[in-house]
Amino acid sequence: MKNTTARILEPTRGGIEKEEQMTIVIVGHVDHGKSTVIGRLLADTRSLPEGKLEQVKRTCERNARPFEYAFLLDALKDEQAQGITIDSARVFFKTQKRRYIIFDAPGHIEFLKNMVTGAAHAQAALLVIDAHEGIKENSRRHGYLLSMLGVRQVSILVNKMDLVGWSKEIFDGVVKQYSEFLFSIGVKQVSFIPISAFHGDNLTENSSSAGWYSGLTVLQQLDAFNVPRPLEDLPLRYPVQDIYKFTEEGDERRIVAGTIESGTVCVGEDIVFLPSNKTAGILSIEEFSRPPADSAHAGQAVGVTLDTQLYIKPGEIMVKKTERNPCVSTRFKANLFWLGKAPLIKNKRYYLKLSTARVPAQVSEIYTVIDAAELSTTAQDGQVNTNEVAEIVVETEKPIAFDLAGEIEATTRFVIIDNYEISGGGIITEALKSSAEVLKEHVRQREFIWVRGEIRAAERQKSIGHGAAFVLVSGPQDTGKIAAAKAIESVLVKSGYNAYYLGVSNLLCGLDADLLFKYEDKGEHLRRLGELAHIMTDSGLIFIATASDIDEYDLARLRTLAEPVKTLAIHFGKEGTGALASDGFFLNNPSIDKVTAHVVDLLRKHDIVP
């Protein structure tokens, strides 16, 4: 009979065949029998090249070595050139029901890295425990890692049952002890199967040696694992990549562009952008060099136009009103794999990238840290070193939208960028309460250590003749806001008030002048502006500055940093068309006189000037 199995052992290429496929990871303590399980599964499902098994057995005989299934895997590895069943740590085989990819590299750095960063993702796991040796350190660590990686379907193979005379008591003992452990780490969906991998009991066929066991075989268990729902069936996640304006004159419409990560979207549906929470209806769906479509689904790169003109930014996620929405927060718990040469430092400022969103972020808590090579728990000293996995809390400077591990891959995973390099990857496991609190806490601390002179604010105000304020003029570039800010200063000073205009680039004097032009450091730039506003207004000034393209979160940060004085925000542009939706005062194409009069009015209204 000519062997035809080799062909079907190849991984699916480019999705030509739409066969169901599942990725399984096999883990367990050293020598507990992982390779034997895989070798035996390949042999018993006749997934091996013709004659391979016999060939390896003969070689063993010739060398007077006992046959091992692990040799089989090694022999297949050597055949990589022609072949197929194994590539590095992956084995492919197939049952009546679906195709499988099995990873056999547990605890190894590459595997963990791939799992955490999303390059590889196992949907279920087999965890092998030697019945004779019992539960070992790695049996627990591997279980723990599976839970960290978000693998929720785990079947425990209690192996080498032949060595303990198929004792039901021993099997029950492992079940009891290990179930308790799994429960304690939150892994639920499990089965325990007594097997002898070497002898092939309960692998593909029920064993006569264990009359007391009536559960599934390993093969049946594999087929019983749930395959995740197809991406199209999940809720819509459309991360906004870019926004294009129609170029024709007088045409104010914009096209929102991105790739649909999951779900479907149809013309006429109501959608929401998160985190901004702006809503609209879908007017049209446009595809590059194709006629407009009525709907689009996961995997498609499309543009959409909206029935309401919204100002949104790249990084938001478009979702459907009627479907389960992602979480929105500035704080979450995550499992992180750190690749950076320099360690990850608690409370250091990094950039976090999650689908198309990119925000400044820091790690505020580091819980467990595990060395990925040794799988040992390492000392927790406020940092995570290269190749360590850690449970952490991340805080972002602005709210972001995300899903939780086990939900929607694309919006669950993030990377951390340190100095322009991807230095870590993580999976979000839990949303925590948002903390505008973090900044508030910073301000509280700042006030606490602030060294004051003998003069109180009220006394200073009395002597100067008016109160202090932060006047922020914002709006898109080239709208004349700088000229307006200067005019405000002139009018106020000429009226006898202590006002001062600061050109925003002056903030960078003596510092890295590039900073201003790097999108990366806009957050830092605004932080400095806020802190400076605080110092200047503390001295009793009416402090005037400009900012371009800020949004509500930026403004909220500036307001908090400038406290306790009032921030009066004047925005150039139509309400709803700029980054600011509603906060502050909107002036559409105002004359300079109108702006200055408006500011004086505002200052009076707030009792800052008489």
Ligand code: GTP
């Ligand atoms: P590492 O890859 O080194 O971590 O080991 P492993 O988990 O892949 O174990 P492997 O499959 O290489 O098996 C280790 C030893 O246990 C080998 O000598 C196997 O023949 C033996 N073994 C595996 N399964 C059984 C079994 O069911 N019964 C008996 N008696 N021996 C077994």
Ligand code: MG
């Ligand atoms: Mg092995």
